[in-house]
Amino acid sequence: MIAENDFKPIPYGVADFDKFRESNYYYVDKTRYLVDLEKKGRYLFLIRPRRFGKSLFLGIMEAYYDIHLKDRFDDFFSGTDIHCSPTAEKNSYLVLMLNFSMVSPNMSEVERSFLHYIKKSVSGFVRKYGSRLDIDVKEAREELKAGKSASDVMITFLDYVSGKNHWPNCKEST
Numbered sequence: 001m002i003a004e005n006d007f008k009p010i011p012y013g014v015a016d017f018d019k020f021r022e023s024n025y026y027y028v029d030k031t032r033y034l035v036d037l038e039k040k041g042r043y044l045f046l047i048r049p050r051r052f053g054k055s056l057f058l059g060i061m062e063a064y065y066d067i068h069l070k071d072r073f074d075d076f077f078s079g080t081d082i083h084c085s086p087t088a089e090k091n092s093y094l095v096l097m098l099n100f101s102m103v104s105p106n107m108s109e110v111e112r113s114f115l116h117y118i119k120k121s122v123s124g125f126v127r128k129y130g131s132r133l134d135i136d137v138k139e140a141r142e143e144l145k146a147g148k149s150a151s152d153v154m155i156t157f158l159d160y161v162s163g164k165n166h167w168p169n170c171k172e173s174t
Helices: 017-022 032-040 054-065 067-077 110-133 137-145 150-161
Strands: none
Touching: 017 054, 017 067, 032 054, 054 067, 067 110, 110 137, 110 150, 137 150
């Protein structure tokens, strides 16, 4: 007879890959699809039904491609397909992770909530990769904080990170 505590928990609603791996949830390894995604092209649109693991898969992608998480590769991916055969793009990018489920769905709050989320996300990116960006991090974060709209914030953000060679696998367009 199998005892109840012999089963791994099901990760219903878990999108944080770090928490997912630490908690030893039941997992169907989908890391082999990272190789396929790299072959498919640069601009992909992933759509699946609700509760189908989209956010968790994006968390997996963040852990795999984020240069800042390079030292944790074994923690995240031991026992997976990609651990045995990593690609050349493993842990080689600066990653801006956006999870729009964090934006309030209340119509009267969407614009304010979206602006707040964008400011928080790009400010976190600047803080996380500040040493790699060759910019004044404090100045950048203050300017991003002062943005009046999400488009203003993103334009400022892109101005700070564009033109620099932070993405080793990307070629500058001419």
